[in-house]
Amino acid sequence: MFIKDQFKLMKNTLRFTWMLLLAMATLVFTSCNEEDEVIRIFEANFEGSSAGLESLNSSAEVTVSFSTPTIQETTVVIEIEENGVVYGSDYETSPAATDGTIEVTVPSGSENASFSVTRKVEFIESGNNVSFTLVSVDGEEDPQIVGSSFTVSFEKVVSESGQIDIATGGSTQPNQVYIDFSSGTQTAVRRDAWELGFYNGSENRVFLNSSIKASAAVLTGVTDLNSVTSAYEFSEPVTLYYYPDFATKTEIQVSNVEELTAGLPVGYTQYGDEDNGVVFTDLAAGNLDETAIAEISTNADENFVYIVSLGNEIPDEEAEAGSINISGDHRGFMKVRILTDGNSYTLQYAELDATTFTEVNIAKSTYNTMSAFSLVNGGEVAVEPESYDINFTGVFSYYSGGFGLTYSDYAIHNTLGGVGVYKLHTEDLPGGFGAPGETANTDISYENFTLADVDENEFVFDDRTVINSGWRSTSQGVAYDYMYFIVKDVDGDYYKVQFTALLSADGERGYPQLRYALLQ
Amino acid sequence: MDIANYDTFFVDLEARLKRSPSDRKQIISKAVKETHCPYLLSRLQDLQRIYRTTIFIFAFCLIQQVMAQTGYVVQDVETGESIIGATVQLQQGKDSKMLISDGDGRFIVSHKPPYTLMIKHIGYRTLIDTISSDVPETFYLHQTSQNLDEVIISSAPDHNVSIDRELFDVKEIDRKTIDQLAGNNLSDVLNFNMNMTIVPDVATGRSTVNMFGLSGEYVKILVDNVPMAGDNGSGNNIDISQINLENVERIEVSEGTMGVQYGSNAVAGVINIVTKKNLDHKWEVSTSVQEETVGPEYAWFGKGRHIQNVKASVNLSERSFVTLGVSRNDFTGFFNDYQGKNYKETDGLRGYEWNPKMQLSSNAMLNYQISPTVSALYKFESYKETIDIYNHTVNARLGGDQELDNSATDEQYITNRYGHYLNVNGKLANKPFSFIGSWQQQIREVEAYTYNLDYQVKTASTGRVENQSSNIYYSRGSLDHLLTNEILHVDLGFETEYQRGYDAIASGPYSDNISIQNIWYADPFLTTSFSTSERYSITPGLRFNHNSKYGTHLIWSTTLSYNLPKLFKTKLVVGSAYKTPNFSQLFYHFVDANHDVRGNPDLSPEDGISVMLDIDRNHRTRGYWKWNSGIKAFHYGIKDKITQVQILDETSTGQSISRFTYLNVADYTNYGLTLENQMNYKAFDWLLGFNYIRTIEYLGEEKIRSTPFSITSRMSLDLQRLGMRLGLNVKYNGSDQQFYQTGDTIEPGKLEGYTLADASIKKSFLDNSLELTLGSRNLLNVVSINASGLSAGGGHDGVAPTSQFFSTGRSWFLKLSYSFKSKS
Incomplete structure (x- = not known):
């Protein structure tokens, strides 16, 4: 009996062991491989918060933007609340409202839904308005409604504050963006759209496009453009300097154009002779007398041939998240000679080894401060808007201290247009590139800064690089939230401006964002 | 028969x-045949005394000896003394028999070979x-010693997966020590070994071993004699x-070059x-x-x-x-000053100091005795590691509602x-x-994703x-005693490996140069042992390393040994x-506007010489005291060592590019004692060691010197009656020169000395089936090591570290293990 029990027990234990082994084998061979699902967050909000319809038949577009494109046909439902006005007689909307509700249906893939409001009568009492409330977004799964109301008034509305998602365009920073605060607008232009900028003021000056890393070197005494090729030998060798290893200033004798082009493009090993004023880029500060191309003389014999490095292409390939990829292949060299009669410029240009050249006339415009020209495409280009405060140029380059330097996320202000800027920060700024850190220069935060705090003496009008790229930390991937700028525009209005983001939500560079507010 | 059955x-x-006293001769002779262990024999001698059968037993033994087929002798390898008893x-097939060596260390086998x-x-x-x-x-x-050192066997049961102890000085970390340290992976237990330092890398969570001042590149890690697969290479x-220790019996550490046995890189x-x-x-089970x-961090979930x-x-x-095992190690990360993955502020404190890592290891093994002389073993191992890298940067942007939307990549x-x-x-x-x-x-896979911090969900993913x-x-084979006589002994072997793979990370951050690389080698090797007396032996060895990339190279080594018994x-x-x-x-590629770092596919292998002299004083005994000591002197001279350097390239236009x-x-060169x-x-037990390396x-004109010094102390108290074991390990590492990557350059600096200590207590309950281990790692709470002597500033983006993050600090562990097993 006892033995039998023992045997039974043993048999059971063995069976148990086998089962355990089997269970474990299953565990061993089926390693779990679950992956967290990607959740789609769909947020909808009004773009901006108000609009003004000053005159009869004027209309305003009201836009509801989505954080991510729709994946099916979606209907946005907006409720109307009237304050002293009546639908149909005072104003109307398109699509039309029924029972105080507007429904806007958009197809799959839409990034926003919009409707327009049109004023129908001449006279509406001041203070009367109509407000729109975003009630629901039908069709989308679990939509989140944020910033849900928008007001249309029937008088002039001054946009006093706002935020701008600067259209730099991503990690290759393809665009330079001109920002005007008084109109709350931005104008984006591709960096490679132009190489030369012709000053529209009284002086006869030509700028280089520092956002594409253009540079230029004069062939002193040479006035015959056709005689210059890459094989062109100088009458005597020119002594220039460069740093092959960041540390040793090295002399190099340049005796022909080909040898010159080796050190002309902007880079750490760019040639120059700063002590004797030989610099192949416009200086950083952006003043009229600091351009690489000398003042254009009305005496043609004094205007020499320049070799222009066209800079670097905008790369096609985006960088990894958090990084930038701003310099592609070199765009080559051209030769130019510029003449002027004081009212317009005459540009002669050709490929470096060409034996004929093209000549164009560029008239001084009264529209903006600079007329841009593309040597590559051979024509004038619309670049600068009529008025702007800040040029968020993205890439910015200049020669300094023996090196050709390149920056990204860079902003300059419109000094030639009369805009002044100064920088405030409530915390000490870290140093970098051998520059000392800056101690805090205010204890007033961006939020608390008012018109009374403006210090007129601080505005800088003779150096466009006040903002530069020091508003952000590339290692931390943030815009410093303790730094902001005070801008005085051409009309004498004051704005406070603060950068609020360096990276996109997905961590990509080239999606800066700023907010601004009129000081009054 | 186990002890419990003996009394019955x-x-x-x-x-x-x-x-039946009259049949006692018959009964006892039958009992003698059945009993084989010293305990039983001593009991039988008691019986003999009682029943006066001494003469009979003597005669019985004599007859057995006469009938014997083969006589063997058992001796102590060091003293040459016969081992009695x-x-x-x-073992022959299913038949097994127990024998005892006699007064001259002899025993006789009457079976016909083969047998084990x-x-x-x-x-x-x-x-x-x-x-x-x-x-x-x-x-x-x-002889075995109580401690983990100098356990030498000439022919262990797993001989073919062990390092040859006759040729090399092999140190051993046994299961007892692994358990004492509650070691789950190899980095838990190697800290207190002489001539060895563990180098943790906070950024990647990796730990590598330095030996004799040489980096992990020069140390070869094997599992049952097979080189372990790593991130790029083996x-x-x-x-x-990543090396799980749950199914490990022991860890063998052999110091010095073993190129002949284990090929290139076993330096x-x-x-x-x-x-x-x-x-x-x-x-x-x-x-x-x-x-x-x-x-100091611990919680049931999310910490510890x-x-x-x-x-x-x-x-x-x-x-x-057959054996099957699964081990799961959930390291939930080290927060330190960081605030975890759901922290929304943009002050750079999101995430972890050390990111979380989850390891799942499993293994299965089948060992089969094909014939009395041949056995086969199949083993399957799988390892899965999940590392979550949480970005310290929070991407905050103003949303349409003028509120900040927070996300992280x-x-x-x-x-x-x-x-x-x-x-x-x-x-x-x-x-x-x-x-x-x-x-x-x-296979390593990476997923980059955007984590929305407001909703705490993944919103985009690659x-x-x-x-x-x-x-x-990989394959390895050996045939021993190919040629054997009294003075000569020839062993022959081969090793061959074929690797195919690529690694995007090792290729550099922006590499468009990721290519699949094939590499193989096939090496025959030979060791010859000459021994004219038991005191001297000389064992030269040769390996013909034939590598698909570097051609044929001769790797050689010689072991000279001289033993003075006792x-x-x-x-x-x-x-x-x-x-x-x-x-x-070879293949690194990192080139952008500000960097130009490229691997060099034309590199040649490094070669040099390794000399290791080991003198061990045999143990001496006085009363209960027992002690022994050893001294080891070593030297490495490596020529053409591969180093990252800055070069100037001349372009066609006469411009120099760095x-x-x-x-x-x-x-x-290094020397050490x-x-x-x-x-x-x-x-x-107490082990006290000193180590000095110069x-x-x-580097051309430049000379980088380093002279670290270390003291190791390992103490244990084995209270068997209480079922308790106490251990205390201390290691002091003296100050050392370190190199820092500053931008593109490497700069030297000094790392201050530090002391590591571990202590633990282990208690067994319920007839050893339940064991409890309580202990502490890094008892002196070394979190970071001070660094000094760095030239601050210098290159761009260069921030000279003033202290080097080293470990998570003092931690405590509690291990509870329970095993149940069959009675026989």
């Missing part, structure tokens, strides 16, 4: 003798040998925190992990849980380190043994590794042979993208230190 046996025997178990002998004696390592001829032979047993620069030493391959009862703090293990082993039959790395091993070994025409074949595969893959086919043992190992370039040195690459330019003393008093690296 004797009660039964006595009863039978009392019942050693237990010999003879297992010779055991208290204080000696067990020896197993398969006999296929009836030539009389002498078996030498090696054997070298292995992340030791500083070899660490061999030997897995458990047998069980002395029918079946066993063991489980354990381990809870550990990470520095949580380990679970299950293992089951069964002797399915007399011929086959995180990454998850998943590494899967599978290994299949086949091992056949035994004797062929009385020559021991061994064959190992293995296939290891590693999906899993494979960014590393390797397949390694006094000391001397071993001199001189050999070539041959190392091939690693993947990054860039970084790898070149065979440095000359590296290690002193090791071991003391034993009753249950108390390193000089010449």
Whole structure:
């Protein structure tokens, strides 16, 4: 009996062991491989918060933007609340409202839904308005409604504050963006759209496009453009300097154009002779007398041939998240000679080894401060808007201290247009590139800064690089939230401006964002 | 028969003798045949005294001796003294027999070969040998010491997966020590070894081993003699925190070049992990849980380190043994000043100081005895590691509602590794042979995703993208005693490996240069041992390393040993230190506007010399005191060591461009001395060691010197009656020179000294089936090590570190393990 029990027990234990082994084998061979699902967050909000319809038949577009494109046909439902006005007689909307509700249906893939409001009568009492409330977004799964109301008034509305998602365009920073605060607008232009900028003021000056890393070197005494090729030998060798290893200033004798082009493009090993004023880029500060191309003389014999490095292409390939990829292949060299009669410029240009050249006339415009020209495409280009405060140029380059330097996320202000800027920060700024850190220069935060705090003496009008790229930390991937700028525009209005983001939500560079507010 | 049954046996025997005293001769002779262990014999002698059968037993033994076929002798290998009373178990098929060596250390076997002998004696390592001829032979047993050092066996049961102890000084970390340290992976246990430092990398969570001042690139890590698959290559620069120790019997550490046995890159030493391959009862299931703090941080969920293990082993039959095990190690990350993954502020404090890592290791093994002389083993191992990299940067942007929307871009790395091993070994025409074949595969996948911090969900993802893959086919074989006579002894072997793979990370951050690389080698090797007396031997070895990339190279080494029995043992190992370039040195590619760092596919292998002299004083005894000491002197001279350098390239237009690459330019020399003393008093063991290394690296004109010094102390108290074991390990590492990557350049600095200490107490309950271990790692709470002497500033983006983050600080662990097993 006892033995039998023992045997039974043993048999059971063995069976148990086998089962355990089997269970474990299953565990061993089926390693779990679950992956967290990607959740789609769909947020909808009004773009901006108000609009003004000053005159009869004027209309305003009201836009509801989505954080991510729709994946099916979606209907946005907006409720109307009237304050002293009546639908149909005072104003109307398109699509039309029924029972105080507007429904806007958009197809799959839409990034926003919009409707327009049109004023129908001449006279509406001041203070009367109509407000729109975003009630629901039908069709989308679990939509989140944020910033849900928008007001249309029937008088002039001054946009006093706002935020701008600067259209730099991503990690290759393809665009330079001109920002005007008084109109709350931005104008984006591709960096490679132009190489030369012709000053529209009284002086006869030509700028280089520092956002594409253009540079230029004069062939002193040479006035015959056709005689210059890459094989062109100088009458005597020119002594220039460069740093092959960041540390040793090295002399190099340049005796022909080909040898010159080796050190002309902007880079750490760019040639120059700063002590004797030989610099192949416009200086950083952006003043009229600091351009690489000398003042254009009305005496043609004094205007020499320049070799222009066209800079670097905008790369096609985006960088990894958090990084930038701003310099592609070199765009080559051209030769130019510029003449002027004081009212317009005459540009002669050709490929470096060409034996004929093209000549164009560029008239001084009264529209903006600079007329841009593309040597590559051979024509004038619309670049600068009529008025702007800040040029968020993205890439910015200049020669300094023996090196050709390149920056990204860079902003300059419109000094030639009369805009002044100064920088405030409530915390000490870290140093970098051998520059000392800056101690805090205010204890007033961006939020608390008012018109009374403006210090007129601080505005800088003779150096466009006040903002530069020091508003952000590339290692931390943030815009410093303790730094902001005070801008005085051409009309004498004051704005406070603060950068609020360096990276996109997905961590990509080239999606800066700023907010601004009129000081009054 | 186990001890519990012995008494029943004797009660039964006595009863039978009392019942029929006239048949006592017959009864006792039958009992003598049945009993084989010293305990039984001593009991039988008592019986003899009672029943006065001495004469009969003597006669019985005499007859047995006359009838004997083969006589063997058991001797102590050091003293040459005969070992009396050693237990010999003879196994022939299913038949087994127990024998005892006599007063002259002799025992007689009456079976016809082939059979297997297992010779055991208290204080000696067990020896197993398969006999296929009836030539009389002498078996030498090696003494074991209580501690983990100098355990030498000439022919262990797993001989073919062990490092040859006759040729090299092999140190051993046994299961007891692993358990004492509650070691779940290799980085938990190696800290207190002489000549060795663990280098943790906070950024990647990897840990590598330095030996004799040489980096992990020069140390080869094997599992059962097979080079382990790593991120790019096999054997070298292995992340030791990936090596699970749950099914490990012991860890062998061999110091000095082993190029002849283990090929290129086995320069500083070899660490061999030997897995458990047998069980002395029918079946066993063991489980354990381990809870550990990470520095001061601990919680049931989300903080600390949580380990679970299950293992089951069964002797399915007399011929086959199966084991299966799973181990899970959940390191939930080290927060330190960071605030975890859901923190929304943009102050750079999101995430972790050390990112979380989850490891899942499992293994299965089948051991099968094909014939009395040949056995085969198949092993499957899988490893899965998940590392979550949480970005310190929070991407905050104003949303449409003028409120900040917060997100972060995180990454998850998943590494899967599978290994299949086949091992056949035994004797062929009385020559021991061994064959190992293995296939290891590693795939690493990465997923980059956007984590929305407001909703705490993933909002965009790249999906899993494979960014590393390797397949390694490896085979090794050996045939020993190919030519054997009294003075000459020839062993022959081969090793071959084929690797195919790529690694996007090692190729550099912006590399468009990721290519699949194939590399293989096929090396025959030969060792010849001459020994004119038992005191001297000289063992030269040669390996013809044939590498698909570097051609044929001769790797050589010689072991000279001189033993003065009872006094000391001397071993001199001189050999070539041959190392091939690693993947990054060859194929790294990082070129953008501000950087130009490129690997150099034209690098040649490094070569040099390694000299290691080891003198061990044999243990001395006075009363309960027992002590021994050893001294080791070593030297490495490596020519053309690969180093990252800045070079100036001349362009066609005469312009010089500066860039970084790898070149065979440095000359590296080191000298060192290690002193090791071991003391034993009753249950108390103490090892005290000193280590001094002087390193000089010449980089052209530049000379980099380093002279680190370290003191190691290991103490243990084994209170067997209480079922308790206490351990205290302390290691002081003196100040050392370190190199920092500053932008593109490497700058020297000084790292201050620090002391590491671990302590633990282990208690067994319920007849050893329940064990509780309580302990602390990094008792002195070393979190970071001060660094000084760095030239601040310098290159761009260069921030000179003032302290180097080192570990998570003092942590506590509690391990509870329970095993239940069959009675026999």
